[in-house]
Every structure is written in structure tokens, then in C-alpha cells.
Amino acid sequence: MNSGANMLTLHKPKMSDPLKILVVAARRDEIERLEAALTDGEFTAEVLTAHTAGEVDAALASGCDAVVADDALPDSLSLVAHVRAADADVPVVVVGEDSAERATQAIDAGADHFISKQQLTRLQEALRRRLRVAHARRMAHASDVATGKHQDELRAVLDHLPVGILIRHGDTVAYVNHALAEYYGVAAESLLGKTVTDLMRPDCREKMRQHIDALDRGESPPPWEFRFERTQGRSGVMEHSTSQSLSFGGMPSVISTLRDVTQERALRDRLQMADRMAAVGTLASGVAHEINNPLACVTANLEVLREELAPPEGVVSRMRPDEMLEALDDAREGAERVRLIVRDLRLFARGDAGEREPVDLGGVLQAAERMAGNMVKTRARVVQEHAPLPPVDGNAARLCQVFVNIFVNAAQAIESGHADENEVRVRAGVDGDRVVVEVRDTGVGIPPEVRARIFDPFFSTRGIGGGTGLGLSVCHGIVTALGGEITVGDGERGRGTVVRVALPLWSR
Ligand SMILES: Nc1ncnc2c1ncn2[C@@H]1O[C@H](COP(=O)(O)OP(=O)(O)O)[C@@H](O)[C@H]1O
Ligand SMILES: [Mg+2]
Numbered sequence: 001m002n003s004g005a006n007m008l009t010l011h012k013p014k015m016s017d018p019l020k021i022l023v024v025a026a027r028r029d030e031i032e033r034l035e036a037a038l039t040d041g042e043f044t045a046e047v048l049t050a051h052t053a054g055e056v057d058a059a060l061a062s063g064c065d066a067v068v069a070d071d072a073l074p075d076s077l078s079l080v081a082h083v084r085a086a087d088a089d090v091p092v093v094v095v096g097e098d099s100a101e102r103a104t105q106a107i108d109a110g111a112d113h114f115i116s117k118q119q120l121t122r123l124q125e126a127l128r129r130r131l132r133v134a135h136a137r138r139m140a141h142a143s144d145v146a147t148g149k150h151q152d153e154l155r156a157v158l159d160h161l162p163v164g165i166l167i168r169h170g171d172t173v174a175y176v177n178h179a180l181a182e183y184y185g186v187a188a189e190s191l192l193g194k195t196v197t198d199l200m201r202p203d204c205r206e207k208m209r210q211h212i213d214a215l216d217r218g219e220s221p222p223p224w225e226f227r228f229e230r231t232q233g234r235s236g237v238m239e240h241s242t243s244q245s246l247s248f249g250g251m252p253s254v255i256s257t258l259r260d261v262t263q264e265r266a267l268r269d270r271l272q273m274a275d276r277m278a279a280v281g282t283l284a285s286g287v288a289h290e291i292n293n294p295l296a297c298v299t300a301n302l303e304v305l306r307e308e309l310a311p312p313e314g315v316v317s318r319m320r321p322d323e324m325l326e327a328l329d330d331a332r333e334g335a336e337r338v339r340l341i342v343r344d345l346r347l348f349a350r351g352d353a354g355e356r357e358p359v360d361l362g363g364v365l366q367a368a369e370r371m372a373g374n375m376v377k378t379r380a381r382v383v384q385e386h387a388p389l390p391p392v393d394g395n396a397a398r399l400c401q402v403f404v405n406i407f408v409n410a411a412q413a414i415e416s417g418h419a420d421e422n423e424v425r426v427r428a429g430v431d432g433d434r435v436v437v438e439v440r441d442t443g444v445g446i447p448p449e450v451r452a453r454i455f456d457p458f459f460s461t462r463g464i465g466g467g468t469g470l471g472l473s474v475c476h477g478i479v480t481a482l483g484g485e486i487t488v489g490d491g492e493r494g495r496g497t498v499v500r501v502a503l504p505l506w507s508r
Contacts, residue, residue, distance in 0.1 A: 018044040019131070022059045024079055025070035026051040034068055034095065037120040038127075053082050060086050066127050066134075069111070071096025077109040084110030089137055091130030093123065164238070164258035167248050171195045171212060174248060183238065183260040185231035200226040201235065215243050215254065222483055225261065236262035268477055269351075271457065272401065275470040276349060279404055286374030290341050294334035301331035344370050348404060350397035354481065358391035358506040359399055361435055365426055368403035376407055379414040380422035380442065389428055392435050392503040398478045399503075402486075405471040406439045406499050412462070413443025413497060434484070434502045442496040446488065454488060479503070 021038055025031045031049055038045045050059045051073060060083065067083050069076055071094050083092055093113045094106040103114035112133075113126050158165055164180030166173060173194050181188035184199070196212070197205040204226035214221045223241045230236055239261045246255050280287075305327055308319045319327075344367040369382055376382050392399075410424045421442075428437040446454060453459045455476045460469030472488075479486040484503040491498050 018046045019066065019127075020062075020064040021045045021047050021127070022056070022064045022067045023047050023049045023070070024051060024056060024067060024073065024076070024083070025049060026073055027070070030070045030072060033117075033120065034070065034123075037123045038068070041124065043124045043127075051079075053079065056082060057086065060090070064090065066091040066093070066131060068092075068123070068127070069094045071102060071106065077105060080106060080109040080111050089134050089141075091127065091134050093126055093130065095120065095123065163241075164260070166196070166199075166256045166258060167246075167253050168196055168256070169248070169251050169253050171197065173199070174251075174253060180258060183230070183236065183258075184228070200228050200238070203227070211240070225265075236260055237265045271470055272398070272474050272477070273351065275405070275468065275474040276401060278468045278470065279401070279408065280349070282408060283371055283375060283404070287341065287345065287371060289374050290370065291338050294337040297334040298331045298338070301327040301334070305331075340367075341370055343367075344400070347397050348400050352395070352397060354395045354398050354478070356393055356482075357395060359394040359396045361389045361392055361394075361399065361428060361437060361503070362386060364396055364399045365403055365428070365437070368400050368407055369426075371400070371404050372407035372411065376411040376424055378419060379411050379416045380419055380424045382407075382424050382426070384426040386426065386428035386437075389435050390430060391506040392484075393506045393508075394482045394484075394503055395478075398482075402475045402478050402501065403437075403439070405475050406501075409471060409499075410439060410441035410443060410497070412467075413441055413445070430505070431502070433505050433507070435505060436500060436502045438498055438500050440491050440496060440498045442491065445490060445495065445497050451488070475501075 023031060023034050023038075025034060035047050038047060048059045048062070048064060050056045056079060067090055069080050069083070069092065071077075073079065076094065076096075080092055080094060083090065091113075092111045093115060094103075094111045095115050095117055096102050096106070098116035098118060106114045112130050115123055115126055159178035161177060161179060164183055165175075165177040166180055167175040173191055173196060176188050176191045178188060181191060184191065191199070197208055200208060207224065208226060211221050211224060220243075223239055225237055225239050227235050228238050237260075239259045241257045241259060243254050243256045246253055248255070304319075305324060307315070308317055308324060311317060347367060348371055365384060365386075369376075369384065373382065407424065414422045414424075423440075423442055425440045426437065427440075428435060430436075450461060454472050456469070457473040458469040459473070460467040462469075472486075476486055479501055482503060484501065486502075487500045489498050489500070490496075
């Protein structure tokens, strides 16, 4: 009797590595018949035999590709069940007397196939087919495992990205990565199922809706910002950078990248403020002058009128009524100029967060000229040539700051004392869906080696105490945040500088 799992290696012409086939049988003649059936022809097999549960386990543990069980064993079906319990995928073929009932019982016990002993020639083909199925099943299983593992790895990658990722179905949050949850100071799970508008302060929701609608229409709106609440009532600023459609969990979804820009924005606001303070310092004497002149005119005219109405003893009234009216008008005009300057100052110093509004650039340019005018006037003629302009999408206070900076730079590039030979010329017009403003000066110009750095914060050629180096960097920050563009080039005939600011038209 062939007992145990001793191996009979059969030397056959090798097409590939021999298959290891476990024959579960006890009778010598049955074992030999099955060995013959398995090793006849092209099939290359190593045959192991076993006929007790223990031997079966030992054979399975040593690894085998298929099992052929002899139904003549008294406990053949329980051995088949035992094999199946030990290995769900290994092909099991039962060989027995030609009986439909026995075949059904074998299949019920876990066999894949039943072959009658009269048809042993079909054993190899049956095994081949079963092996192919088992192989396919194993591959599918392996790739399932691999994809599952991949998904875990992908998730880990997403969670480690230093940028917030949000996936939404419609406006319901379906996934957020670790970084985004951290911005809010909560666990990622607690954000799932909320609507995206829950993630921002109520005053930003309308804008979010408009952006979602635009995205759903297939447009790609530029990055936008919204304010959000963190835990403990602290608020922050989030930048919504990009959106892409994708399928997530089998549903059409949108993936967005978000960045917590709270600190950047706070720093930007502080730099803008520092720049305004520096400009006020530079312009203070000029602005004081601008206020003083009309104020002197107001005072003088009021004095004259007072004397007319209550002349000192012995003085006879000399003014005709139309002259008195003229004096009154002059006083009123002077007061109006003071009012405008004060309004410009307040506009310039307004420390709002730069909320968007329709802005009349013509008015802003006039205000900026009034602020910087005194400084420019001693060095150049100022010429503003532009027809009324359609409103741009911007913020009047911040744009006033931009043009004050540009005018001050232009003035500083021109030597004082030759005002009639120099000029600062402002042109503006509509170009497509933008308004473009050009400020040309006839100053010293910008050397090429300096050009690349002029927008850097704190870059200045003016030496210690001369300039903060914030002007153009702040201009760049303001203009690009509004979706516009600022560029600097050489002036005409190689003289001076031209600064171009393009801003989108108001379209809401
Ligand atoms: N209109 C201009 N003509 C010549 N140089 C300019 C002009 N505008 C800016 N610059 C150069 O760019 C530098 C940076 O300008 P800015 O950022 O306003 O800082 P600051 O005026 O404080 O130096 C200036 O120091 C100057 O060298
Ligand atoms: Mg400057």
C-alpha cells in the first residue's frame, strides 16, 4: 500500500514545470490507474498520494495544484469536503463509478468535477480546464488584493499631501483628506455628508453657489477665497484653487483643491498697511499743502465777506453783490477741494479686506493724482487722457493705493526742478474684456539688471531710508488678486518707464 505523502516523480517530456497532483486513494491498483491516466501523453505531473485527513493536510501544505480523489475510498466525500475546507480554490476532481447520484453528492461535498472510471481519458482535459479556472480566480483575487492595497496607498498619499482635497457629489461632501480636516481642526469623518456651503461662513455662501453654478456650466472660474470657522470660533481664509470632474464611488463627482491662506492673507494685509503708512509719510507734506492752499483761500474769502457785512467804524462797503457772490463761490470751491482731498485720504487709508465692487477707474486715477499730485507737480506735468471708462471689477481703496504708488515712483524717477521738460502721462482704454491703464514717465528708467526684481517685496534701489521696496510688490499683490495684470516696460525712445495695469471689466 502506498501510504503517506511520498512523492512519485514521473519523468515525462517537460513542456513546463510539472504539476503537483494529489491523488487521494488507498488501493494500489486505483493509484496506478490514476497515475497512468495523469501522466499519459503531454501532461507533466508529479503525483502525491494520501488517504487520511492527516496525509491530505500534509500534502496540501507542501503545495499542490489539483486533487484527484478515488470515490472507492469509504470516506471519500468527507475527504473531499476536508480538502475544500482547507483550500477554497484548488481544483478537485472525483473519479468513481458511473452514477449521477454519486456525482451530485461529490459536487455537493465540494468537488469541481466528477468523472466516471470508464472515461479516465478525459481526466487530463478536465483537470486542465479546472486549473485554468482556478488560475483565473487566483489572478482576480490577487488583483483585488492589489487594488485594495493600492486604494489604501492612494488614500495615504492624499492624506499626506500638504493641500486640502475635497470630493463632492453635487454639493454633498463625499471625501476630505487629512490636511483639509486639519484646517478646520476636526476629524475628517465629521465633515462627510455636510454640504459644501456648511464649510464656510454664511456671507460667503452666495459666492460659493455662483462658483458651483459656473463649474457645473463647464466654466473654469479663477481661484477664489472664502472665510471659514475653525474650532473654538477662530476664523480663517481658504483659497479654492482648482476643480475637476471625476467619478468617485461610482458617482459623477467634483474634486477640489483648497489651501488655508489665513497667514498669507494676514501678512499681505500687514504689508499693504505698511506700504500705505509709508506712502502717507512720503506724501504727508504734499497732502498738507493740498489742504492748506484751498483752506487759506476759504479763510481769506470769509474774512473779506465778514468785513463787508460788519465793516469797522468809518469803513464804507465797497463790494458789489456779484463780487460778494464770487467770493462766496471761491470759498465754497476751496472747501470742496478740501473735502475731496479728505475723501481721497479716507479712500486711500480704508483698511477693508478688499471686497469686490464696481470701480470707476477714472475717479480712482483722479483721486490718486490729488494724493500724489503735489509731489509730481514739482517734477513733471501730469496729463490724464482718457474718456469715461466702464466700471472694472475691483476695490476702489486698493486701486487708489496702486496708482498712488505708481505716481510716486514716477515722480521719484524724475529729478525735481525741471517740471516743464518732464511729463507723467496717463492713458486708459478698454481692450477686450479689460481696462488697460498706462502710466508713462520721462524719468531715469529701470536698468535691465534691476527689472527682474522690482516686484520683490523690500527690493528698492533708493538706499537706506529712501524707500521701503514695498510699493510695486503691493501693487502686484493687489492687481493679481483682482484677476488683473501689472507689467513694467521701457518708455518711448528709450526714455523713462511705462507701467501697465490691466483689470477685468465688472461683469456681474
Ligand atoms: N517709474 C520708475 N522709474 C524708475 N525706476 C522705478 C520706477 N518704478 C519703480 N522703480 C524701481 O523699482 C524699485 C522698487 O519700487 P517700489 O517697489 O515702489 O519700492 P520703492 O519705491 O520703495 O523703492 C525702485 O526702488 C526703483 O528702482
Ligand atoms: Mg515706490
